[in-house]
Amino acid sequence: MIQYRIFFIIYFILCPFEVYANNHTQNLSCFHMDNGNRVDNYWIIDSSKKIVSYWNETDNAIDDYKVTKMDNKTVAWNQMKTELTVFVLDKYTMRQSGTIISSTMEGKSEIKQRWFADCVFLNNEEFRDKTGN
Numbered sequence: 001m002i003q004y005r006i007f008f009i010i011y012f013i014l015c016p017f018e019v020y021a022n023n024h025t026q027n028l029s030c031f032h033m034d035n036g037n038r039v040d041n042y043w044i045i046d047s048s049k050k051i052v053s054y055w056n057e058t059d060n061a062i063d064d065y066k067v068t069k070m071d072n073k074t075v076a077w078n079q080m081k082t083e084l085t086v087f088v089l090d091k092y093t094m095r096q097s098g099t100i101i102s103s104t105m106e107g108k109s110e111i112k113q114r115w116f117a118d119c120v121f122l123n124n125e126e127f128r129d130k131t132g133n
Contacts, residue, residue, distance in 0.1 A: 027127035032117035
């Protein structure tokens with residue numbers, strides 16, 4: 001009986017934190033290897049606005065993109081510049097897949113590049129240290 005009481009006390013204490021975690025911003029750092037070179041990407045996921053912001057190192061600017069899917073397990077978003085880039089983050093494994101899709105002359109879509117990245121969440125101070133933002 002005491003075990004059940006302890007479980008419920010812990011559950012009710014942690015429950016508000018779970019709700020908060022789903023409705024705030026999270027800083028994300030992901031890296032993958034490209035031809036032997038490490039590529040780092042930094043993101044801000046805003047669950048309440050359903051926006052993912054990307055720190056563009058070249059321009060030293062933050063670019064915003066709409067989330068296409070968000071649930072307890074997955075966050076997915078697209079970036080459209082000259083080509084469509086699709087990102088999917090698995091929040092359980094903290095692995096991100098990235099796929100660049102281009103169009104052929106015949107109007108067909110083809111996968112131009114695909115990679116998998118390892119990710120970690122950063123606190124605000126760590127994110128500022130990495131990006132200067």
